[in-house]
Amino acid sequence: MTLAEPTYPDDLLYHDQHDWARLDGDDHAVFGITWYAQDSLGEVVFYDPPEVGATISKDSSYAEVESVKAVSDVIAPMSGEIVEVNDALEDTPEKINGDPYGEGWLVRVKLSHPSEADQLLGAAEYRKLLENS
Amino acid sequence: MISLPERSAISRLSLAQLSNTLPRVAEPGLRRTPLYEQHAELGARLVPFAGWEMPVQYEGIREEHAAVRTHAGMFDVSHMGEVEVEGPGALAFLQRALSNDVAKVEVGGAQYSCLCNEDGGVLDDLFLYRLGGDRYLIVTNSANHEADLAWLGRWSRQLGDVAVRDVADRYAMLAVQGPHARDTVTRTLGIELPPRMRVATARIGNRPALICGTGYTGEDGVELLIDPEIAPAIWAELLDAGVVPCGLGGRDTLRLEVCFHLHGNDLTPERNPIEAGLGWCCAEETGFIGADAVARARREGTAETLVPFTIEGAGIPRQGNPVLAGGEEAGSVTSGTFSPSLEVGIGMAYVRTDLAEPGTAVEIDVRGKRRPARIASKPLYRKG
Numbered sequence: 001m002t003l004a005e006p007t008y009p010d011d012l013l014y015h016d017q018h019d020w021a022r023l024d025g026d027d028h029a030v031f032g033i034t035w036y037a038q039d040s041l042g043e044v045v046f047y048d049p050p051e052v053g054a055t056i057s058k059d060s061s062y063a064e065v066e067s068v069k070a071v072s073d074v075i076a077p078m079s080g081e082i083v084e085v086n087d088a089l090e091d092t093p094e095k096i097n098g099d100p101y102g103e104g105w106l107v108r109v110k111l112s113h114p115s116e117a118d119q120l121l122g123a124a125e126y127r128k129l130l131e132n133s
Numbered sequence: 134m135i136s137l138p139e140r141s142a143i144s145r146l147s148l149a150q151l152s153n154t155l156p157r158v159a160e161p162g163l164r165r166t167p168l169y170e171q172h173a174e175l176g177a178r179l180v181p182f183a184g185w186e187m188p189v190q191y192e193g194i195r196e197e198h199a200a201v202r203t204h205a206g207m208f209d210v211s212h213m214g215e216v217e218v219e220g221p222g223a224l225a226f227l228q229r230a231l232s233n234d235v236a237k238v239e240v241g242g243a244q245y246s247c248l249c250n251e252d253g254g255v256l257d258d259l260f261l262y263r264l265g266g267d268r269y270l271i272v273t274n275s276a277n278h279e280a281d282l283a284w285l286g287r288w289s290r291q292l293g294d295v296a297v298r299d300v301a302d303r304y305a306m307l308a309v310q311g312p313h314a315r316d317t318v319t320r321t322l323g324i325e326l327p328p329r330m331r332v333a334t335a336r337i338g339n340r341p342a343l344i345c346g347t348g349y350t351g352e353d354g355v356e357l358l359i360d361p362e363i364a365p366a367i368w369a370e371l372l373d374a375g376v377v378p379c380g381l382g383g384r385d386t387l388r389l390e391v392c393f394h395l396h397g398n399d400l401t402p403e404r405n406p407i408e409a410g411l412g413w414c415c416a417e418e419t420g421f422i423g424a425d426a427v428a429r430a431r432r433e434g435t436a437e438t439l440v441p442f443t444i445e446g447a448g449i450p451r452q453g454n455p456v457l458a459g460g461e462e463a464g465s466v467t468s469g470t471f472s473p474s475l476e477v478g479i480g481m482a483y484v485r486t487d488l489a490e491p492g493t494a495v496e497i498d499v500r501g502k503r504r505p506a507r508i509a510s511k512p513l514y515r516k517g
Binding site for chain 1: 178189190193194195382385386447448449451470471473478500502
Protein backbone atom coordinates (compact mmCIF):
# COMPACT_ATOMS: atom_id res chain seq x y z
CA MET A 1 0.00 0.00 0.00
CA THR A 2 1.28 3.47 -0.81
CA LEU A 3 -0.04 6.98 -0.38
CA ALA A 4 -1.06 7.88 -3.90
CA GLU A 5 -0.96 11.65 -3.57
CA PRO A 6 1.96 13.83 -2.51
CA THR A 7 1.49 15.04 1.06
CA TYR A 8 3.68 17.44 3.05
CA PRO A 9 2.19 18.25 6.49
CA ASP A 10 2.50 21.84 7.66
CA ASP A 11 3.62 20.93 11.19
CA LEU A 12 6.92 19.38 10.01
CA LEU A 13 10.32 20.84 9.15
CA TYR A 14 12.02 19.65 5.96
CA HIS A 15 15.58 19.02 4.84
CA ASP A 16 16.37 19.44 1.16
CA GLN A 17 17.58 15.82 1.00
CA HIS A 18 13.94 14.79 1.45
CA ASP A 19 13.84 14.15 5.17
CA TRP A 20 11.47 15.58 7.76
CA ALA A 21 11.78 16.44 11.45
CA ARG A 22 8.92 16.77 13.96
CA LEU A 23 10.05 18.81 16.96
CA ASP A 24 9.00 17.44 20.33
CA GLY A 25 9.60 19.84 23.22
CA ASP A 26 12.78 21.93 23.34
CA ASP A 27 15.37 19.32 22.56
CA HIS A 28 13.81 16.22 20.99
CA ALA A 29 12.64 15.41 17.48
CA VAL A 30 11.37 12.51 15.37
CA PHE A 31 12.84 12.02 11.87
CA GLY A 32 11.57 10.31 8.75
CA ILE A 33 11.63 10.53 4.95
CA THR A 34 9.20 12.53 2.86
CA TRP A 35 6.49 11.40 0.50
CA TYR A 36 8.72 12.35 -2.41
CA ALA A 37 11.60 10.24 -1.06
CA GLN A 38 9.52 7.09 -0.57
CA ASP A 39 7.86 7.56 -3.95
CA SER A 40 11.23 7.92 -5.68
CA LEU A 41 12.60 4.86 -3.93
CA GLY A 42 9.61 2.58 -4.56
CA GLU A 43 8.45 -0.20 -2.24
CA VAL A 44 10.74 -0.20 0.78
CA VAL A 45 11.76 -3.75 1.72
CA PHE A 46 14.47 -3.08 4.29
CA TYR A 47 15.28 -0.40 6.86
CA ASP A 48 18.70 -0.58 8.50
CA PRO A 49 18.42 1.61 11.61
CA PRO A 50 21.26 3.16 13.62
CA GLU A 51 22.00 1.96 17.17
CA VAL A 52 20.30 3.66 20.08
CA GLY A 53 22.94 5.93 21.61
CA ALA A 54 24.63 6.69 18.29
CA THR A 55 25.56 10.29 17.59
CA ILE A 56 24.35 11.69 14.30
CA SER A 57 25.24 14.91 12.51
CA LYS A 58 23.10 17.22 10.45
CA ASP A 59 23.53 16.60 6.68
CA SER A 60 25.22 13.21 7.24
CA SER A 61 23.83 9.73 6.62
CA TYR A 62 22.51 7.94 9.72
CA ALA A 63 20.60 4.99 8.21
CA GLU A 64 19.77 3.21 4.98
CA VAL A 65 16.49 2.35 3.35
CA GLU A 66 16.30 -0.12 0.50
CA SER A 67 13.70 -0.91 -2.11
CA VAL A 68 13.90 -3.99 -4.30
CA LYS A 69 16.24 -2.27 -6.72
CA ALA A 70 17.80 0.65 -4.88
CA VAL A 71 19.51 1.55 -1.67
CA SER A 72 19.54 5.05 -0.28
CA ASP A 73 21.24 6.87 2.56
CA VAL A 74 18.98 8.65 4.98
CA ILE A 75 20.34 12.11 5.84
CA ALA A 76 19.94 13.62 9.29
CA PRO A 77 18.04 16.92 9.19
CA MET A 78 19.50 17.86 12.61
CA SER A 79 22.28 16.70 14.96
CA GLY A 80 21.92 14.71 18.14
CA GLU A 81 21.82 11.30 19.79
CA ILE A 82 19.48 8.47 18.85
CA VAL A 83 17.19 7.69 21.77
CA GLU A 84 14.74 5.36 20.00
CA VAL A 85 14.43 3.58 16.66
CA ASN A 86 11.19 2.38 15.08
CA ASP A 87 11.58 -1.37 15.65
CA ALA A 88 8.24 -2.14 14.01
CA LEU A 89 9.80 -1.34 10.63
CA GLU A 90 11.97 -4.46 10.88
CA ASP A 91 8.92 -6.57 10.02
CA THR A 92 6.89 -3.98 8.14
CA PRO A 93 9.26 -1.62 6.29
CA GLU A 94 6.44 -0.94 3.81
CA LYS A 95 4.96 1.41 6.43
CA ILE A 96 7.56 3.91 5.21
CA ASN A 97 5.59 3.97 1.95
CA GLY A 98 2.11 3.73 3.41
CA ASP A 99 2.46 6.22 6.25
CA PRO A 100 5.75 8.12 5.91
CA TYR A 101 4.84 10.76 8.52
CA GLY A 102 3.14 8.43 11.00
CA GLU A 103 3.90 4.75 11.50
CA GLY A 104 6.78 5.06 9.06
CA TRP A 105 8.84 7.32 11.37
CA LEU A 106 12.49 6.24 11.57
CA VAL A 107 14.20 7.54 14.73
CA ARG A 108 13.69 9.71 17.79
CA VAL A 109 16.61 11.98 18.58
CA LYS A 110 17.82 14.08 21.53
CA LEU A 111 18.98 17.20 19.75
CA SER A 112 22.46 18.57 20.45
CA HIS A 113 21.86 21.81 18.52
CA PRO A 114 18.11 22.60 18.59
CA SER A 115 18.80 25.90 16.83
CA GLU A 116 19.55 23.93 13.64
CA ALA A 117 15.78 23.95 13.19
CA ASP A 118 16.16 27.49 11.86
CA GLN A 119 18.02 26.14 8.83
CA LEU A 120 15.24 23.73 7.82
CA LEU A 121 12.42 24.41 5.37
CA GLY A 122 8.73 24.85 6.01
CA ALA A 123 6.23 22.74 4.05
CA ALA A 124 5.58 25.50 1.50
CA GLU A 125 9.29 26.07 0.91
CA TYR A 126 9.90 22.34 0.53
CA ARG A 127 7.05 22.01 -1.97
CA LYS A 128 8.56 24.87 -3.94
CA LEU A 129 11.92 23.10 -3.94
CA LEU A 130 10.28 19.99 -5.41
CA GLU A 131 8.48 22.01 -8.08
CA ASN A 132 11.72 23.65 -9.15
CA SER A 133 13.76 20.44 -9.25
CA MET B 134 18.55 11.29 0.94
CA ILE B 135 18.40 9.50 -2.41
CA SER B 136 22.13 9.68 -2.64
CA LEU B 137 24.26 6.63 -3.14
CA PRO B 138 26.57 5.50 -0.36
CA GLU B 139 29.97 6.21 -1.81
CA ARG B 140 31.59 2.84 -1.24
CA SER B 141 28.74 0.83 -2.60
CA ALA B 142 28.41 -0.62 -6.03
CA ILE B 143 24.87 -1.07 -7.10
CA SER B 144 23.42 -2.76 -10.14
CA ARG B 145 22.95 -0.60 -13.19
CA LEU B 146 19.23 -0.80 -12.83
CA SER B 147 19.23 0.72 -9.38
CA LEU B 148 21.46 3.55 -10.45
CA ALA B 149 19.06 4.14 -13.26
CA GLN B 150 16.14 4.07 -10.93
CA LEU B 151 17.76 6.59 -8.67
CA SER B 152 18.49 8.82 -11.59
CA ASN B 153 14.74 8.94 -12.09
CA THR B 154 14.58 11.13 -9.03
CA LEU B 155 16.46 13.79 -10.93
CA PRO B 156 14.57 16.34 -13.00
CA ARG B 157 12.37 14.60 -15.52
CA VAL B 158 13.95 15.89 -18.67
CA ALA B 159 14.20 13.43 -21.54
CA GLU B 160 17.82 12.43 -21.95
CA PRO B 161 19.09 13.15 -25.42
CA GLY B 162 19.92 10.11 -27.50
CA LEU B 163 17.78 7.60 -25.62
CA ARG B 164 15.80 5.31 -27.89
CA ARG B 165 12.16 4.52 -27.32
CA THR B 166 10.38 1.26 -28.12
CA PRO B 167 7.17 1.18 -30.20
CA LEU B 168 5.31 0.84 -26.87
CA TYR B 169 6.65 4.01 -25.27
CA GLU B 170 3.28 5.79 -25.37
CA GLN B 171 1.60 2.78 -23.73
CA HIS B 172 4.13 2.80 -20.90
CA ALA B 173 3.74 6.53 -20.34
CA GLU B 174 -0.04 6.20 -20.34
CA LEU B 175 0.12 3.49 -17.67
CA GLY B 176 2.27 5.74 -15.50
CA ALA B 177 5.37 3.56 -15.78
CA ARG B 178 8.58 4.69 -14.14
CA LEU B 179 10.84 5.09 -17.16
CA VAL B 180 14.60 4.86 -16.78
CA PRO B 181 17.62 4.86 -19.07
CA PHE B 182 18.73 1.29 -19.71
CA ALA B 183 21.41 0.29 -22.24
CA GLY B 184 20.67 3.40 -24.30
CA TRP B 185 16.90 2.94 -24.17
CA GLU B 186 14.18 4.60 -22.16
CA MET B 187 12.55 1.57 -20.55
CA PRO B 188 9.87 0.92 -17.92
CA VAL B 189 11.40 -0.32 -14.67
CA GLN B 190 8.01 -0.68 -12.99
CA TYR B 191 4.35 0.27 -13.34
CA GLU B 192 2.47 -0.37 -10.06
CA GLY B 193 5.38 -1.90 -8.17
CA ILE B 194 8.05 -4.55 -8.59
CA ARG B 195 6.59 -6.88 -5.96
CA GLU B 196 3.11 -6.92 -7.49
CA GLU B 197 4.48 -7.42 -10.98
CA HIS B 198 6.77 -10.19 -9.80
CA ALA B 199 3.83 -11.94 -8.12
CA ALA B 200 1.69 -11.57 -11.24
CA VAL B 201 4.24 -13.53 -13.27
CA ARG B 202 4.64 -16.22 -10.60
CA THR B 203 0.89 -16.75 -10.16
CA HIS B 204 -0.92 -15.49 -13.27
CA ALA B 205 0.50 -13.77 -16.36
CA GLY B 206 2.65 -10.72 -16.94
CA MET B 207 4.08 -9.08 -20.04
CA PHE B 208 7.35 -7.28 -20.62
CA ASP B 209 8.23 -4.95 -23.44
CA VAL B 210 11.70 -6.21 -24.34
CA SER B 211 11.86 -4.50 -27.72
CA HIS B 212 15.26 -3.11 -26.74
CA MET B 213 16.73 -6.56 -27.35
CA GLY B 214 18.48 -7.00 -30.68
CA GLU B 215 17.83 -9.44 -33.51
CA VAL B 216 20.38 -10.70 -36.01
CA GLU B 217 19.50 -12.87 -38.99
CA VAL B 218 22.04 -15.38 -40.25
CA GLU B 219 21.36 -16.90 -43.64
CA GLY B 220 23.12 -18.77 -46.38
CA PRO B 221 24.61 -22.14 -47.31
CA GLY B 222 27.47 -21.47 -44.90
CA ALA B 223 25.15 -20.56 -41.99
CA LEU B 224 25.59 -23.76 -39.98
CA ALA B 225 29.38 -23.87 -40.39
CA PHE B 226 29.57 -20.21 -39.40
CA LEU B 227 27.34 -20.61 -36.33
CA GLN B 228 29.31 -23.66 -35.20
CA ARG B 229 32.35 -21.39 -35.12
CA ALA B 230 30.62 -18.39 -33.59
CA LEU B 231 28.46 -20.00 -30.89
CA SER B 232 29.47 -22.29 -28.04
CA ASN B 233 26.64 -24.80 -28.31
CA ASP B 234 26.31 -27.57 -30.93
CA VAL B 235 24.19 -25.75 -33.49
CA ALA B 236 23.91 -28.91 -35.63
CA LYS B 237 21.51 -30.27 -33.02
CA VAL B 238 18.96 -27.51 -33.68
CA GLU B 239 16.18 -28.66 -36.00
CA VAL B 240 14.10 -26.28 -38.07
CA GLY B 241 11.71 -24.71 -35.55
CA GLY B 242 14.10 -25.34 -32.69
CA ALA B 243 15.71 -22.99 -30.19
CA GLN B 244 19.03 -23.15 -28.37
CA TYR B 245 20.86 -21.14 -25.71
CA SER B 246 24.52 -20.35 -26.37
CA CYS B 247 27.46 -18.22 -25.39
CA LEU B 248 29.31 -16.00 -27.81
CA CYS B 249 32.96 -16.34 -26.78
CA ASN B 250 36.14 -14.54 -27.71
CA GLU B 251 39.36 -16.43 -28.52
CA ASP B 252 40.23 -16.62 -24.80
CA GLY B 253 36.89 -18.21 -23.99
CA GLY B 254 35.57 -14.98 -22.43
CA VAL B 255 31.82 -14.50 -22.75
CA LEU B 256 31.00 -11.61 -25.13
CA ASP B 257 27.27 -12.27 -24.86
CA ASP B 258 24.74 -14.97 -24.07
CA LEU B 259 21.89 -15.44 -26.47
CA PHE B 260 19.12 -17.54 -27.92
CA LEU B 261 19.34 -18.96 -31.42
CA TYR B 262 16.21 -19.91 -33.36
CA ARG B 263 16.28 -21.96 -36.55
CA LEU B 264 13.71 -20.45 -38.89
CA GLY B 265 14.53 -22.48 -42.01
CA GLY B 266 17.05 -24.87 -43.53
CA ASP B 267 19.86 -22.32 -43.60
CA ARG B 268 18.15 -19.40 -41.91
CA TYR B 269 18.61 -18.57 -38.23
CA LEU B 270 17.72 -15.73 -35.89
CA ILE B 271 19.84 -14.65 -32.92
CA VAL B 272 18.40 -12.51 -30.13
CA THR B 273 21.11 -10.39 -28.48
CA ASN B 274 21.30 -8.38 -25.29
CA SER B 275 20.68 -4.75 -26.17
CA ALA B 276 23.88 -3.47 -24.56
CA ASN B 277 25.90 -5.90 -26.70
CA HIS B 278 23.95 -5.76 -29.94
CA GLU B 279 26.28 -3.49 -31.91
CA ALA B 280 29.42 -5.28 -30.71
CA ASP B 281 27.90 -8.69 -31.43
CA LEU B 282 27.01 -7.55 -34.94
CA ALA B 283 30.54 -6.34 -35.60
CA TRP B 284 32.02 -9.56 -34.21
CA LEU B 285 29.63 -11.82 -36.17
CA GLY B 286 30.11 -9.75 -39.32
CA ARG B 287 33.88 -10.04 -39.12
CA TRP B 288 33.82 -13.84 -38.73
CA SER B 289 31.12 -14.30 -41.37
CA ARG B 290 33.24 -12.46 -43.96
CA GLN B 291 36.18 -14.65 -43.06
CA LEU B 292 34.20 -17.89 -43.40
CA GLY B 293 32.00 -16.84 -46.35
CA ASP B 294 28.76 -18.20 -47.83
CA VAL B 295 26.72 -16.55 -45.12
CA ALA B 296 25.00 -13.20 -44.61
CA VAL B 297 24.68 -11.57 -41.19
CA ARG B 298 21.95 -8.94 -41.09
CA ASP B 299 20.85 -6.55 -38.36
CA VAL B 300 17.07 -6.96 -38.24
CA ALA B 301 16.49 -5.29 -34.86
CA ASP B 302 14.27 -2.59 -36.37
CA ARG B 303 12.02 -5.23 -37.89
CA TYR B 304 10.74 -6.51 -34.55
CA ALA B 305 9.07 -5.40 -31.39
CA MET B 306 9.49 -8.05 -28.69
CA LEU B 307 6.92 -8.90 -26.07
CA ALA B 308 7.59 -11.54 -23.40
CA VAL B 309 4.37 -12.95 -21.94
CA GLN B 310 5.21 -15.08 -18.92
CA GLY B 311 3.42 -16.90 -16.13
CA PRO B 312 1.31 -20.00 -15.49
CA HIS B 313 -1.62 -18.50 -17.45
CA ALA B 314 0.48 -16.81 -20.15
CA ARG B 315 0.04 -19.43 -22.84
CA ASP B 316 -3.72 -19.82 -22.34
CA THR B 317 -4.25 -16.10 -22.45
CA VAL B 318 -2.11 -15.54 -25.54
CA THR B 319 -3.80 -18.42 -27.38
CA ARG B 320 -7.26 -17.16 -26.50
CA THR B 321 -6.58 -13.48 -27.10
CA LEU B 322 -4.58 -13.64 -30.29
CA GLY B 323 -6.17 -16.81 -31.68
CA ILE B 324 -2.89 -18.47 -32.54
CA GLU B 325 -1.33 -21.84 -31.83
CA LEU B 326 1.80 -21.73 -29.73
CA PRO B 327 4.94 -23.81 -30.16
CA PRO B 328 6.05 -25.99 -27.23
CA ARG B 329 8.87 -24.97 -24.92
CA MET B 330 12.20 -24.33 -26.65
CA ARG B 331 10.61 -24.22 -30.08
CA VAL B 332 9.82 -21.36 -32.46
CA ALA B 333 6.90 -21.02 -34.87
CA THR B 334 5.88 -18.51 -37.49
CA ALA B 335 2.38 -17.07 -37.26
CA ARG B 336 0.33 -14.13 -38.41
CA ILE B 337 -0.49 -11.66 -35.68
CA GLY B 338 -2.51 -8.59 -36.61
CA ASN B 339 -2.28 -9.90 -40.18
CA ARG B 340 1.50 -9.46 -40.14
CA PRO B 341 4.15 -12.15 -40.03
CA ALA B 342 5.39 -12.87 -36.52
CA LEU B 343 7.61 -15.28 -34.65
CA ILE B 344 6.46 -17.02 -31.50
CA CYS B 345 9.19 -18.40 -29.28
CA GLY B 346 8.62 -20.84 -26.44
CA THR B 347 11.30 -19.19 -24.35
CA GLY B 348 11.58 -16.72 -21.50
CA TYR B 349 13.67 -15.29 -18.70
CA THR B 350 11.48 -15.75 -15.64
CA GLY B 351 11.42 -19.46 -14.81
CA GLU B 352 7.73 -19.56 -15.69
CA ASP B 353 6.05 -21.01 -18.75
CA GLY B 354 5.30 -18.51 -21.47
CA VAL B 355 6.18 -17.17 -24.88
CA GLU B 356 8.19 -14.39 -26.43
CA LEU B 357 6.52 -12.71 -29.39
CA LEU B 358 8.54 -11.06 -32.13
CA ILE B 359 6.07 -8.85 -33.93
CA ASP B 360 5.85 -5.99 -36.40
CA PRO B 361 6.53 -2.76 -34.45
CA GLU B 362 3.49 -1.13 -36.08
CA ILE B 363 1.04 -3.57 -34.53
CA ALA B 364 2.77 -3.78 -31.14
CA PRO B 365 0.50 -1.18 -29.46
CA ALA B 366 -2.65 -3.04 -30.56
CA ILE B 367 -1.32 -6.40 -29.36
CA TRP B 368 -0.25 -4.84 -26.05
CA ALA B 369 -3.73 -3.38 -25.60
CA GLU B 370 -5.44 -6.71 -26.35
CA LEU B 371 -3.30 -8.57 -23.83
CA LEU B 372 -3.86 -5.81 -21.26
CA ASP B 373 -7.63 -6.13 -21.76
CA ALA B 374 -7.28 -9.89 -21.28
CA GLY B 375 -5.82 -9.28 -17.82
CA VAL B 376 -2.12 -9.70 -18.51
CA VAL B 377 -0.23 -7.50 -16.04
CA PRO B 378 2.33 -5.06 -17.49
CA CYS B 379 5.71 -5.68 -15.87
CA GLY B 380 8.91 -3.67 -15.93
CA LEU B 381 12.60 -4.49 -16.01
CA GLY B 382 12.72 -4.40 -12.19
CA GLY B 383 10.49 -7.46 -11.93
CA ARG B 384 12.26 -9.09 -14.85
CA ASP B 385 15.48 -8.88 -12.85
CA THR B 386 14.07 -10.30 -9.59
CA LEU B 387 12.32 -13.11 -11.49
CA ARG B 388 15.42 -14.17 -13.40
CA LEU B 389 17.67 -13.99 -10.34
CA GLU B 390 15.35 -16.23 -8.30
CA VAL B 391 15.86 -18.95 -10.93
CA CYS B 392 19.56 -18.10 -11.42
CA PHE B 393 19.46 -17.05 -15.06
CA HIS B 394 22.57 -15.09 -15.95
CA LEU B 395 22.60 -11.39 -16.77
CA HIS B 396 25.39 -10.44 -19.14
CA GLY B 397 27.35 -7.50 -17.78
CA ASN B 398 26.76 -8.75 -14.22
CA ASP B 399 27.22 -12.51 -14.02
CA LEU B 400 28.86 -12.94 -17.41
CA THR B 401 31.64 -10.77 -18.80
CA PRO B 402 34.41 -11.11 -21.40
CA GLU B 403 36.77 -11.75 -18.43
CA ARG B 404 34.86 -14.87 -17.35
CA ASN B 405 34.57 -18.14 -19.24
CA PRO B 406 31.40 -20.28 -19.45
CA ILE B 407 32.86 -23.00 -17.22
CA GLU B 408 33.33 -20.77 -14.17
CA ALA B 409 29.91 -19.25 -14.90
CA GLY B 410 28.26 -22.68 -14.71
CA LEU B 411 27.47 -22.71 -18.42
CA GLY B 412 29.58 -25.70 -19.41
CA TRP B 413 26.32 -27.43 -20.40
CA CYS B 414 25.92 -25.09 -23.38
CA CYS B 415 29.51 -25.51 -24.62
CA ALA B 416 30.38 -28.21 -27.15
CA GLU B 417 34.14 -27.86 -27.50
CA GLU B 418 34.26 -30.60 -30.16
CA THR B 419 32.60 -28.20 -32.61
CA GLY B 420 35.74 -26.06 -32.56
CA PHE B 421 33.92 -22.82 -31.72
CA ILE B 422 35.96 -19.68 -31.17
CA GLY B 423 37.35 -19.99 -27.66
CA ALA B 424 36.80 -23.78 -27.51
CA ASP B 425 40.44 -24.49 -26.60
CA ALA B 426 40.32 -22.15 -23.63
CA VAL B 427 36.95 -23.52 -22.54
CA ALA B 428 38.24 -27.11 -22.84
CA ARG B 429 41.23 -26.20 -20.69
CA ALA B 430 39.01 -24.58 -18.05
CA ARG B 431 36.78 -27.66 -18.02
CA ARG B 432 39.77 -30.02 -17.73
CA GLU B 433 41.78 -28.09 -15.18
CA GLY B 434 38.99 -26.46 -13.22
CA THR B 435 38.69 -22.76 -12.46
CA ALA B 436 39.89 -20.72 -9.48
CA GLU B 437 36.43 -19.25 -8.99
CA THR B 438 32.89 -20.45 -9.63
CA LEU B 439 29.61 -18.60 -9.96
CA VAL B 440 27.20 -19.68 -7.24
CA PRO B 441 23.77 -18.63 -6.01
CA PHE B 442 23.40 -17.72 -2.34
CA THR B 443 20.79 -16.69 0.17
CA ILE B 444 21.25 -14.19 3.00
CA GLU B 445 20.36 -15.65 6.38
CA GLY B 446 18.57 -12.87 8.20
CA ALA B 447 18.57 -9.19 7.38
CA GLY B 448 20.34 -7.41 4.54
CA ILE B 449 20.14 -7.15 0.78
CA PRO B 450 23.27 -8.01 -1.20
CA ARG B 451 24.18 -5.79 -4.15
CA GLN B 452 26.53 -6.10 -7.11
CA GLY B 453 30.14 -5.55 -6.06
CA ASN B 454 29.72 -6.58 -2.41
CA PRO B 455 32.70 -8.70 -1.26
CA VAL B 456 32.12 -12.32 -0.22
CA LEU B 457 34.03 -13.27 2.94
CA ALA B 458 35.07 -16.73 4.17
CA GLY B 459 36.77 -16.94 7.55
CA GLY B 460 36.92 -13.16 7.51
CA GLU B 461 39.01 -13.14 4.31
CA GLU B 462 37.80 -11.85 0.97
CA ALA B 463 36.87 -14.89 -1.13
CA GLY B 464 34.70 -13.58 -3.91
CA SER B 465 32.40 -10.88 -5.19
CA VAL B 466 28.65 -10.50 -5.72
CA THR B 467 27.66 -10.08 -9.38
CA SER B 468 23.89 -9.81 -8.90
CA GLY B 469 21.96 -9.16 -5.72
CA THR B 470 18.43 -8.19 -4.81
CA PHE B 471 15.55 -8.71 -2.45
CA SER B 472 13.64 -11.82 -3.51
CA PRO B 473 9.91 -11.07 -3.55
CA SER B 474 9.06 -14.81 -3.53
CA LEU B 475 11.44 -15.86 -0.73
CA GLU B 476 11.37 -12.48 1.09
CA VAL B 477 15.12 -12.52 1.76
CA GLY B 478 18.21 -11.11 0.13
CA ILE B 479 19.52 -13.35 -2.66
CA GLY B 480 22.28 -13.14 -5.21
CA MET B 481 24.94 -14.74 -7.31
CA ALA B 482 28.66 -14.38 -6.72
CA TYR B 483 31.95 -15.63 -8.03
CA VAL B 484 33.61 -17.39 -5.09
CA ARG B 485 36.74 -19.46 -4.59
CA THR B 486 35.88 -22.87 -6.06
CA ASP B 487 36.53 -24.69 -2.75
CA LEU B 488 33.62 -22.69 -1.28
CA ALA B 489 31.20 -23.42 -4.12
CA GLU B 490 29.54 -26.44 -2.50
CA PRO B 491 25.84 -25.79 -1.65
CA GLY B 492 25.43 -25.34 2.09
CA THR B 493 28.76 -23.59 2.63
CA ALA B 494 28.47 -20.70 5.08
CA VAL B 495 29.97 -17.37 3.99
CA GLU B 496 29.45 -13.71 4.78
CA ILE B 497 28.55 -10.90 2.42
CA ASP B 498 30.06 -7.51 3.20
CA VAL B 499 27.10 -5.24 2.51
CA ARG B 500 28.50 -1.71 2.72
CA GLY B 501 30.55 -2.52 5.79
CA LYS B 502 28.05 -4.83 7.53
CA ARG B 503 28.78 -8.56 7.47
CA ARG B 504 25.64 -10.47 6.58
CA PRO B 505 25.69 -14.26 7.07
CA ALA B 506 24.81 -16.13 3.88
CA ARG B 507 24.75 -19.68 2.60
CA ILE B 508 25.76 -20.99 -0.80
CA ALA B 509 22.70 -22.60 -2.41
CA SER B 510 21.89 -24.80 -5.36
CA LYS B 511 20.09 -23.65 -8.48
CA PRO B 512 17.39 -22.51 -8.73
CA LEU B 513 16.92 -20.41 -5.58
CA TYR B 514 13.17 -20.42 -6.13
CA ARG B 515 11.24 -23.59 -6.97
CA LYS B 516 7.55 -23.74 -7.66
CA GLY B 517 6.01 -25.05 -4.43
